[in-house]
Amino acid sequence: MMSLRQKGKSIGFVPTLGALHEGHLSLVRKARRENDVVAVSIFVNPLQFGPKEDFKKYPRPLKRDKELLKKEKVDYIFHPSAKAMFPQGFNTAVQVGAIRKSPLQNSLCAKSRPGHFQGVATGVIKLLNLAQPENVYFGAKDFQQALMIEKMIRDVNLAIRFHRCPTVRETDGLAMSSRNSYLSADQRRRAQAISRVLFWLQDQASRPAARARKLASLKQLARRKLIPFVTHIDYLDIVDLETLEPLKKIQRMMLAVVACYVGKTRLIDNVIIHT
Numbered sequence: 001m002m003s004l005r006q007k008g009k010s011i012g013f014v015p016t017l018g019a020l021h022e023g024h025l026s027l028v029r030k031a032r033r034e035n036d037v038v039a040v041s042i043f044v045n046p047l048q049f050g051p052k053e054d055f056k057k058y059p060r061p062l063k064r065d066k067e068l069l070k071k072e073k074v075d076y077i078f079h080p081s082a083k084a085m086f087p088q089g090f091n092t093a094v095q096v097g098a099i100r101k102s103p104l105q106n107s108l109c110a111k112s113r114p115g116h117f118q119g120v121a122t123g124v125i126k127l128l129n130l131a132q133p134e135n136v137y138f139g140a141k142d143f144q145q146a147l148m149i150e151k152m153i154r155d156v157n158l159a160i161r162f163h164r165c166p167t168v169r170e171t172d173g174l175a176m177s178s179r180n181s182y183l184s185a186d187q188r189r190r191a192q193a194i195s196r197v198l199f200w201l202q203d204q205a206s207r208p209a210a211r212a213r214k215l216a217s218l219k220q221l222a223r224r225k226l227i228p229f230v231t232h233i234d235y236l237d238i239v240d241l242e243t244l245e246p247l248k249k250i251q252r253m254m255l256a257v258v259a260c261y262v263g264k265t266r267l268i269d270n271v272i273i274h275t
């Protein structure tokens, strides 16, 4: 990869866990449009899964993934083993949010999944060093992850341009996710409520009448709308778009975020609210 950069070729890189869908492919297509060379990693990073999470059962349809990437004219597929990435004796981690407690690195998914973002950051920084990209592409579906990686790149002065790409949805609104394959038909129907509630919040918060209202009551109503459809709400909030700090008052730009369980499957989603 270094020699490609030396030849003046721009490398666009898309890190993934595999089990690819149109969400991933939208990132790959953008990378294809904007770079000479496109590299995609498929790596189910063990460091980012908690002990009770789905590392073992995470889908790994490698052959299908490779075919999809071939169709998109991807130049390099990087599919390392966990042993190659983290050999015996590996003993370094990137600890995000360690110096100052910030909501970006310590709240929402960081709070519910201790160690998750440290695992993500440690895996991603290695992948970035290996791929040596000029551009890297992440999805807004994992908004906190995207902000966190963008900040890490800035914090440690990596010469990489970060791109956050829009969330791709199923026709009924459900954000595409490799984890959607865990859902039964009934759970899949229920899961539709997640984006429905987020779009409801987006609509309500952007109405002029909402200005006079406190966000707390909107959040409460959204919660009530979602509860009947899901097993458990981990969080549902309206937060600052950059710091992810929970908001009390309406701002020009906000982010509605949700994480919830449908059965045993944890799903996340978010929408930007312009008022």
Ligand code: AMP
Pocket (backbone or CB within 6 Å): 015, 016, 017, 018, 022, 023, 024, 026, 027, 137, 138, 139, 140, 141, 142, 165, 166, 167, 168, 169, 175, 176, 177, 178
């Ligand atoms: P994952 O394999 O789930 O780790 O995702 C790899 C990359 O694809 C991450 O940057 C995700 O944010 C992004 N991604 C996943 N789902 C979607 C989606 N529905 N729309 C856009 N990007 C997505």
